Amino acid sequence: MSTVAIALESSNDEIGGMEGVKSRRWAGPQEGRGDERPFGFVACVCKTRPIQSMQSKRASLNQHHFGAPSVMSTINVLTKEVAEEDDPFYLNEFTAIDDDAAECLSEQCSDLQLNGLTFLSDAAAESLSKHLEYLRLNGLTSLSDRAARSLAKYRGDLCLDGLTDLSDDAAISFGKQCCNVSLCGLASLSDVAADSLSKHRGGLALNGLEHLSDVAAEKLSKMEGVLELDGLSDLSDAASASLSKHREYLGLNGLAVLSDSSAASLSLHDGRLSLNGLTNLSEAAASSLSKHKGDLSLSGLTRLSDTTAECLSRNQGDLWLCGIARISDAAAASLCKHHGNLGLYGLTEISDTAAQHLSKHSGRLSLYGLKFLSAASAQYLQSNAAISINSSVLPDFCSMEEIVQYFVEVELPPYN
Amino acid sequence: MGVDIYSNSGVVVTAEQLTAIVCEENREHICRLLLRHTATLLKSLKSNSEFAQLNESNRQSQQRQASLLTQAFQSLNIASSVEEIRAMLKGMTQSEVVKECKAKQLEALDIWSLLINELHPNAPSPEDTVFIGSPRYQGWDLPRGEVLFVFRYCFEQVKTQDGRALDEMLGEKTSLATWTTYSA
Numbered sequence: 001m002s003t004v005a006i007a008l009e010s011s012n013d014e015i016g017g018m019e020g021v022k023s024r025r026w027a028g029p030q031e032g033r034g035d036e037r038p039f040g041f042v043a044c045v046c047k048t049r050p051i052q053s054m055q056s057k058r059a060s061l062n063q064h065h066f067g068a069p070s071v072m073s074t075i076n077v078l079t080k081e082v083a084e085e086d087d088p089f090y091l092n093e094f095t096a097i098d099d100d101a102a103e104c105l106s107e108q109c110s111d112l113q114l115n116g117l118t119f120l121s122d123a124a125a126e127s128l129s130k131h132l133e134y135l136r137l138n139g140l141t142s143l144s145d146r147a148a149r150s151l152a153k154y155r156g157d158l159c160l161d162g163l164t165d166l167s168d169d170a171a172i173s174f175g176k177q178c179c180n181v182s183l184c185g186l187a188s189l190s191d192v193a194a195d196s197l198s199k200h201r202g203g204l205a206l207n208g209l210e211h212l213s214d215v216a217a218e219k220l221s222k223m224e225g226v227l228e229l230d231g232l233s234d235l236s237d238a239a240s241a242s243l244s245k246h247r248e249y250l251g252l253n254g255l256a257v258l259s260d261s262s263a264a265s266l267s268l269h270d271g272r273l274s275l276n277g278l279t280n281l282s283e284a285a286a287s288s289l290s291k292h293k294g295d296l297s298l299s300g301l302t303r304l305s306d307t308t309a310e311c312l313s314r315n316q317g318d319l320w321l322c323g324i325a326r327i328s329d330a331a332a333a334s335l336c337k338h339h340g341n342l343g344l345y346g347l348t349e350i351s352d353t354a355a356q357h358l359s360k361h362s363g364r365l366s367l368y369g370l371k372f373l374s375a376a377s378a379q380y381l382q383s384n385a386a387i388s389i390n391s392s393v394l395p396d397f398c399s400m401e402e403i404v405q406y407f408v409e410v411e412l413p414p415y416n
Numbered sequence: 417m418g419v420d421i422y423s424n425s426g427v428v429v430t431a432e433q434l435t436a437i438v439c440e441e442n443r444e445h446i447c448r449l450l451l452r453h454t455a456t457l458l459k460s461l462k463s464n465s466e467f468a469q470l471n472e473s474n475r476q477s478q479q480r481q482a483s484l485l486t487q488a489f490q491s492l493n494i495a496s497s498v499e500e501i502r503a504m505l506k507g508m509t510q511s512e513v514v515k516e517c518k519a520k521q522l523e524a525l526d527i528w529s530l531l532i533n534e535l536h537p538n539a540p541s542p543e544d545t546v547f548i549g550s551p552r553y554q555g556w557d558l559p560r561g562e563v564l565f566v567f568r569y570c571f572e573q574v575k576t577q578d579g580r581a582l583d584e585m586l587g588e589k590t591s592l593a594t595w596t597t598y599s600a
Contacts, residue, residue, distance in 0.1 A: 372452055394459060397451050399493035404486055407458040415483040415513075415520070 076116070080104050092116045095139075102127035115139045126150040138162045141185070145169040152177045161185045161208075171196035180226070184208045187231075194219040207231045207251075218242040230254045230277075240265040253277045253300075263288040272317070276300045279323075286311035299323045299346070306330040313338040318363075322346045325369075332357040345369045355380040359387065372396040423596040426568040428546065430559055431509050434528055435502035437535055446501055447494045449534055450527075454485040481523045484508060509545075509563035521545040521563050528565065543568050 078094035083104040092115045102124035105112060111134040118139050120128075125147035128135060136159040143151070143163060148170035151158060154177070161184040166174075171193035174181055180203035187208050189197075194216035197204060203226035210231050212220075217239035220227060227243075228251035235243070235255060240262035243250060249272040256277050258266075263285035266273060272295040279300050281289070286308040289296060296315050299322035301308075309331035312319060320343040327335075327347060332354035335342060341364040348369050350358070355377035358365060365387045373381070373389070374396040381387050397403045438446055457478050464470045470478065488508045492501070508514070508524040515521075522545065529541035542565035548558045558564065573592060575583070583589055 371456065392459070394455050396448075397455055400451065400454065400486060400489050400491070401493070403451060403455050403458065406455075407462055410458050410461050410482070412479055412483045412486060415480070415487045 078114070078117075097121075097124050099123040099127065106130040110134070112136065120147055122146045122150065129153045132156050135159070138185075143170060145173070149173045154181075155179055157203075158182070166193055168192050168196065175199040178202050181205070182207075184231075189216055191215040191219065198222045201225055203249075204228070207254075212239055214238040214242065221246045224248065227251065233277075235262055237261045237265065244268040247271050250274070258285055260284040260288065267291045270294055273297070276323075281308055283307050283311065290314040293317065295340075296320070297322075299343075302346075304328075304331050306334065309334040316340060319343070322369075325349075327354055329353040329357065336360045339363060342366070348372075350377055352376040352380070359384045361387070364388070419598065421596050421598050423594050424546070424566075425594070426543075426566040427570045428558055428564040428566055429542070430562060430564060431506045434565060435505050437531060438498050438501050438505070440498055442535055443496070443498050443501060444494055446531060446535070447492060447496055449531065450485065450489055450492060451494070453527075453530060454482060454489070457482040457485070477523075480519065481526060484520070484523045484527070515547050515561075515563060518545070521547070524563070525565060540567050540569065542566060 074095075076093055076095050078091055078097040078101045080098060080100045080103075082091070082094075083101040090113050092113050094114065095116045095118055097114065097117055097120070099121055102121075106127045106129075108131060112128075112131055113136045114128075115136050115138040117137060118141065120137065120140055120143065122144055125143075128137075129150045129152075131154070133156040135154060135156060137151075138159055138161040140160060141162045141164055143160070145167055148167075151160070152173035157180040158177075159182040161182055163183055163185045164187065166183065166186055166189070168190070171190075174183075175196035176199065178201040181200070182205040184205055184207040186206060187210055189206065189209055189212070191213060194213075197206075198219040198221075201224050204220075204223060205226075205228040206220075207228050207230040209229060210233065212229065212232055212235070214236055217235075220229075221242045221244075223246065226249040227246055228249075229243075230251050230253040232252060232254050233256060235252065235258075237259065240259075243252075244265045244267075247270050250266075250269055251274045252266075253274055253276040255275060256279065258275065258278055258281070260282060263282075266275075267288040267290075270293050273289075273292055274297040275289075276297055276299045278298060279302060281298065281301060283305070289298075290311040291314070293316060295317040296312075297320040298312070299320050301321060302323045302325065304312075304321065304324050304327060306328055309327075312321070313334045313336075316339060318341040319338055322343050322345040324344060325346050325348050327344070327350065329351055332350075335344075336357045336359075339362055342361060343366045344358075345366055346369050347367055348371050350367070350370060350373070352374055355373075358367075359380040361384065363386065365384070367381065368388060368390045370389055370393050372395070373393050377396075378389075378393075381389055395402075395406070397406070460470070461475070461478055461482060464475055489504050492504060496504075505527075508527060509521060513520065514524065525542050525545055532539055532541050544566040546554075546558075546564050546566055547562070548554045548560050548564065551558070551560060579590065
């Protein structure tokens with residue numbers, strides 16, 4: 001079966017959502033042997049089931065079929081008629097949009113999902129830019145500079161995670177934007193584009209970037225607003241030093257290793273710092289990060305040494321250690337001195353001594369992960385109203401007899 | 417109609433051998449692990465009776481395992497001795513009903529896997545169970561009359577000089593074939 005003309009191929013039974021849908025632009029005639037459509041044309045091919053079988057009335061009304069010997073290609077056009085329906089929010093099954101439909105949708109105030117669109121006309125982009133709230137166009141793999149200029153005027157949250165490259169002109173346009181924009185499909189960013197985007201005022205998600213030059217890091221550090229760089233798996237000391245000057249949430253959740261010098265630099269960052277990819281932290285790095293002024297998230301750590309706990313307890317913002325499943329009594333004694341909110345969602349069990357220590361914590365303490373709690377531990381933790389525990393936590397049973405009595409209403413078949 | 421014959425291989429271990437993982441140092445930990453696992457299963461079953469979250473297959477499996485735990489470990493408590501815990505673990509697969517029921521053997525296998533994963537995370541978990549009834553049909557060098565636990569991937573094959581020479585002669589990488597000859 002030929003699949004050369006596929007622009008959107010469904011990897012599961014659903015063609016509507018972005019989940020499981022891989023987008024690919026039909027790049028050139030060499031990929032389209034045997035098919036006479038011009039390259040750049042974008043079609044939708046449902047490999048797992050024909051689109052006619054979908055339950056949506058909208059889907060059956062607006063498709064144009066292109067005959068092919070072995071595959072069924074369909075463009076599913078979003079028309080004004082559909083856009084005027086009562087609930088025009090989840091429109092991911094549409095692969096193209098009429099300009100007047102875009103105009104119609106621009107008047108809606110909603111979470112508008114158009115993730116199936118693989119092409120957007122300049123006129124449609126201009127119309128959609130007037131929409132408010134949340135606009136998702138994750139199926140677009142490229143955007144004309146004019147369309148980018150229009151979308152840069154958007155005043156809600158804009159998702160363009162399908163874009164795989166960004167022209168310098170488009171970067172200039174998005175740099176003038178003051179809303180949250182997600183460009184997580186970009187695998188690289190030129191220094192020029194980084195310079196333009198540094199002027200962006202609002203959140204910027206660039207989680208597809210795997211590498212960031214020192215120059216680009218320096219430029220992006222000047223950005224005002226949330227900066228997400230979760231795709232970076234390593235960071236030079238120079239880039240760390242630059243990013244430490246950023247003043248807002250900084251997401252570096254892809255980093256699996258953090259050098260002591262990078263930790264020292266990032267400790268100077270003023271804002272929320274998220275390093276959830278780290279599974280280990282040296283004592284020197286922990287000591288540096290303890291000086292960080294702002295919230296610190298280290299939820300990738302699965303173990304917490306007593307020394308690391310002692311260091312991190314000096315952090316003055318909220319501290320998130322949601323990957324820790326067990327905690328020593330000494331670590332609990334240290335963490336109870338922490339000022340700020342403390343998230344220990346991953347903790348599944350706790351000793352009575354550790355519970356006694358943590359009950360003295362001064363900020364809010366989240367212990368939702370606890371599944372079992374002894375009577376003594378429960379008493380300690382419940383003495384502090386700022387401590388949150390899952391209401392369905394079970395007593396830490398001491399015998400099978402107690403368990404059977406506790407769950408007496410559960411009927412079990414005989415085993416032997 | 418016909419007879420299907422399968423050839424199997426692996427390291428087979430008795431429940432008696434597996435009980436070596438219980439020692440004085442981890443005795444209380446094992447007790448708590450088994451008690452908490454039982455409570456978690458029963459909580460899930462209780463919740464299911466209220467909210468029907470489990471599918472029928474999962475519900476039955478959880479019921480079988482909860483039954484096994486509450487009956488085989490009926491007298492378990494956090495003060496149970498090493499010998500008592502070992503006896504209860506062996507008891508999971510000693511009844512005639514369990515010897516004849518693969519599904520129940522696999523529930524016991526899951527309990528052993530739980531303990532092994534917790535106490536020896538680098539060690540393999542058993543992949544299957546086997547009960548040898550007839551040595552003539554099933555093999556003479558295996559313990560008879562008890563449920564055995566199978567660990568399949570404990571050896572690796574290394575090509576001999578002959579094997580390498582054969583590959584060179586044939587111009588391709590050969591692989592080892594296994595078969596069983598059945599004589600009525």
